[in-house]
Amino acid sequence: MSAAAAYEALLAHAKETTLLASTAALLAWDQEVCMPKGAGDIRAEQLALLARLQHQRATDPRVGEWLAAAEADPYVQQDGDRAANVRGLRRDYDRATKLPAQLVAELAATESKAQQVWAEARSASNFHQFRPWLDRIVVLQQQKADCLKQPGQSRWDALADLYEPGMCAADLRALFAPLRERLVELRQRLTRGKAPDDAFSRIEIDEQKQEAFVRAVVTAMGFDFRRGRIDRSTHPFCTGTGGDVRLTTRFHKDNVLDALGSTMHEGGHGLYEQGLEPQHFGTPLGEAVSLGVHESQSRLWENHVGRSEGFWQWCWPIAEQHLGSACAQHSAASVHRAANVVAPGLIRVEADEATYDLHVMVRFELEQDLISGELGVAGVPERWNGLYREYLGLQVPDDRSGCLQDVHWSCGLFGYFPTYTLGNLYAAQIAAAAEKALGGLEALFARGNFATLREWLRRNVHRHGRRHTPAELCKLVTGAPLSSTAFLTHLERKLLPIYGLA
Amino acid sequence: MSAAAAYEALLAHAKETTLLASTAALLAWDQEVCMPKGAGDIRAEQLALLARLQHQRATDPRVGEWLAAAEADPYVQQDGDRAANVRGLRRDYDRATKLPAQLVAELAATESKAQQVWAEARSASNFHQFRPWLDRIVVLQQQKADCLKQPGQSRWDALADLYEPGMCAADLRALFAPLRERLVELRQRLTRGKAPDDAFSRIEIDEQKQEAFVRAVVTAMGFDFRRGRIDRSTHPFCTGTGGDVRLTTRFHKDNVLDALGSTMHEGGHGLYEQGLEPQHFGTPLGEAVSLGVHESQSRLWENHVGRSEGFWQWCWPIAEQHLGSACAQHSAASVHRAANVVAPGLIRVEADEATYDLHVMVRFELEQDLISGELGVAGVPERWNGLYREYLGLQVPDDRSGCLQDVHWSCGLFGYFPTYTLGNLYAAQIAAAAEKALGGLEALFARGNFATLREWLRRNVHRHGRRHTPAELCKLVTGAPLSSTAFLTHLERKLLPIYGLA
Secondary structure (H helix, E strand, O other): OOHHHHHHHHHHHHHHHHHHHHHHHHHHHHHHHOOOHHHHHHHHHHHHHHHHHHHHHHOOHHHHHHHHHHHOOHHHHHOHHHHHHHHHHHHHHHHHHHOOHHHHHHHHHHHHHHHHHHHHHHHHOOHHHHHHHHHHHHHHHHHHHHHHOOOOOOHHHHHHOOOOOOOOHHHHHHHHHHHHHHHHHHHHHHOOOOOOOOHHHHOOOOHHHHHHHHHHHHHHHOOOHHHEEEEEOOOOOEEEEOOEEEEEEOOOOOOHHHHHHHHHHHHHHHHHHHHOOHHHOOOHHHOOOOHHHHHHHHHHHHHHHOOOHHHHHHHHHHHHHHHHHHHOOOOHHHHHHHOOOOOOOOOHHHOOOOOHHHHHHHHHHHHHHHHHOOOOHHHHHHHHHHHHHHHHOOOOOOOOOOOOOOOHHHHOOOOOOHHHHHHHHHHHHHHHHHHHHHOOHHHHHHOOOOHHHHHHHHHHOHHHOOOOOHHHHHHHHHOOOOOOHHHHHHHHHHHHHHOOOO | OOHHHHHHHHHHHHHHHHHHHHHHHHHHHHHHHOOOHHHHHHHHHHHHHHHHHHHHHHOOHHHHHHHHHHHOOHHHHHOHHHHHHHHHHHHHHHHHHHOOHHHHHHHHHHHHHHHHHHHHHHHHOOHHHHHHHHHHHHHHHHHHHHHHOOOOOOHHHHHHOOOOOOOOHHHHHHHHHHHHHHHHHHHHHHOOOOOOOOHHHHOOOOHHHHHHHHHHHHHHHOOOHHHEEEEEOOOOOEEEEOOEEEEEEOOOOOOHHHHHHHHHHHHHHHHHHHHOOHHHOOOHHHOOOOHHHHHHHHHHHHHHHOOOHHHHHHHHHHHHHHHHHHHOOOOHHHHHHHOOOOOOOOOHHHOOOOOHHHHHHHHHHHHHHHHHOOOOHHHHHHHHHHHHHHHHOOOOOOOOOOOOOOOHHHHOOOOOOHHHHHHHHHHHHHHHHHHHHHOOHHHHHHOOOOHHHHHHHHHHOHHHOOOOOHHHHHHHHHOOOOOOHHHHHHHHHHHHHHOOOO
16 A cells, blocks of 8 residues: 555544544543433444444554654655644553553443443542542553553553643643642632622523524524534533534523623634634544643633623623523623623632632642652542632632532543643633734623634634644644643733722 | 443444434424524524534444454353344344435435425426426436345335335235225225215314314323423424424414324324333433334224224313303214214315325325336326226326425435334234233223323333334234234224124
8 A cells, every 4th residue: 555545544444433533432422411311221232333433443453554654755754744644643552552441441441431420429428438439440540541551651641741732741731839828829819809899690580581692692603503502401511523512601690791702702712613624524623632622712702701800891781682681780891790700609600710720739639649649549539529629719618618528539630630721821821822812802791703813713723623732732822832821811911900909 | 342342332322423413303393393494594404414424423434343243152152132222223223324415415405306306396286397207206216225125126116115014016015905995895885875974174263273182182192291392383293302202283273183183193192102211312222113103003094093983072061161162062072973974085284094005005105106216207197097987986187286296206215115014904903912811991081191092102101112123013912924914904893883784
């Protein structure tokens, strides 16, 4: 087989693998949005079969042969597109083939059961129910890391690299330490200011009205409903591919700002997916580069757009139109302030923009020590509670609102949490670069012009797919390596005036 | 490998094939109910990949080896369940392996394109646009039939056997000839009676009210919403498996009886699927026996229940509750009559209970002659129009409401149409057997008791899956081979009094 034929075979194979993966994603979406409750067993079997077929394909020895042939081809080496695709597929293939089938099966079986035990333990608020399962998961994750890790990588680094290529604990510690200090300082400083009135976020509003409102906003953002849809689910998420992106959101009868934030967040993920180049569908160039960059797109729309003053100037008449009398006695300015209340709490997924990352850092500390073996699983609650006191100034009353709150570890997601904070930092740095390039973004938002920002993101971030590493992309888009400067500047510039501390 | 191990391997393989098929069915459901319009290309690729994977599995040579080993095993031969499963899987394997891959691919490509051309030709009402494609399809279907046919089978018989095992043209002609005569006679006789007032079916009613009404009815029928759901689509259908059955229905602003009939029809299909034995999921014993028997379950609920006087006595207060003022000036008795109007028309899918089968017979005549080669494709419109004059007494004004109205032939479905009429005949004969066994069914319906009938159908029809052939099942359930007697008796007993001709 010629090198050119090997490259074509590689891409055709990758595309079919993507079609299988997108089929599984649709089944998972259906499970959360449409599936009748009684169909859970069959759905689990369908998904397990698709996972097995995907793993078979991903580890097909022919892929290794095609890769070797393509990598040796000078034409591929010189062609940017081809080289990027081959690099991406090499990464995927090596990761898939490094794990023995026996370990993959044991991870899947253990994590499936552990999720159920975790849910029961959380509901009973009893970490010790979950402890033996977490013990086992940590051991399996250590084994997984040992299979994956490259020379010089720690176990944790090997796991984290699955979610954010190139991410390592040392870099994150360097990034997080000063950030944590400044966030703790900001949190303390804000307590001396005047907290905005957030009554608006507690008004009872009919869910159908909320839905019409958030649909109007996500439509204005430019989410393309010909290539996507939005539904409800218990936990909001975004799934699917460029041609068929499925968002979900949620509604509480008395928290329209939560519905708006969730929708803009998932809408940001959706715009990234819709901004990938259709002609690269099924290949690395047609895929999102990392979880951190994906999260930057959701946080950018949720926080840098949706919590800005300019946005609320445009949005307020839309809110009045859809929400009616709920808007009486409020204004664009008062709701902009209400959307920016900082109130440290125990639950990560309910955290405000200024304290969210402190939650992430608690988990980052813990999981490094769990994976390295420095911390035994039995010590998790005490360590967790200590860090919440230190970072957030809060006493954790029980395991349910403490170390049992997140599903991640029960699913074997170690090395994942920091991508949330990377998302926030990338978002701020990218938003600052967009402001520098485009000028006066808030004035555009105030006129309902979101297209200028969206198209800039599409050109500068989305369309690249996996052409660059996340670090390269950051440098290319923002002109600098990632730091926390833009994020802290953004928070302080926005929050201090709102709290009367400017 | 031991014979017992071969049998287990066979079943495990069959179950995985079913999981893939049910995955494809869910994607097809999603395409009609949820999918954004722009996702059509990716969906087509996903479905084509799943079809290829299913065909690979269905023709896997190991299946042939396992089958041979299992068939030779005296234990399998003596065990009813195992013997039935092996018989069913042998049938499926032989059918799948008899078709060369090249022909399968050419059929798929031609039919996919032909469907588009058919839709355009129908919209232009111009058969000659479609003619070259139908020409090609007929040739390919003849080739397919030549691959499939067994000694003594005609080409048409070989195709029809795919949908209704054991069905052959000679038997159908014997069944249909006297039926046609009596139906034509009944149609003419009713013209001398007094047609009921059907104003109720033309009242404009809000679609949400219609939806609440039909949901109440399908719930009363016993459709299990923990293992199924109901949605809207352009053309109503039922898909899915025992654990997850998806019905769709449709609403016109001014035809609530159409919505009710469609929902009860698909609900009847759904009850069959939900009545299959869960422990046999994925094997022939857990599958519906034939299209004709499937259709009998839908027509039984649509016509024998939903167009009965007893049903309307129960249903009328439910209708009043959901449809409100639309029900003023109508009554259970008047709407029962309105639901039974006989009015011969040009369109099969809009046909009433007494003339529907005449539409089917037109197609049966035509496709036998097309497949045998006696009729050239160019002659289709003239022959079609002649048969509509003869059977229905109607002039066909154009191809759109004539020979271009059905999608079936463009999809390569030759030998399929008669299953609709078999469904009507089975339904009547099964309903008569149920009446004989249970007594006073209409009185039960009048009290909202549908469980007695439903559980009888479950015991006597549904739970058998593919244990028996359709002919064996008919004999087992009704004590006699299929005939048109029960159907004609049912029609005459109901319609003549309504038309004042009793």
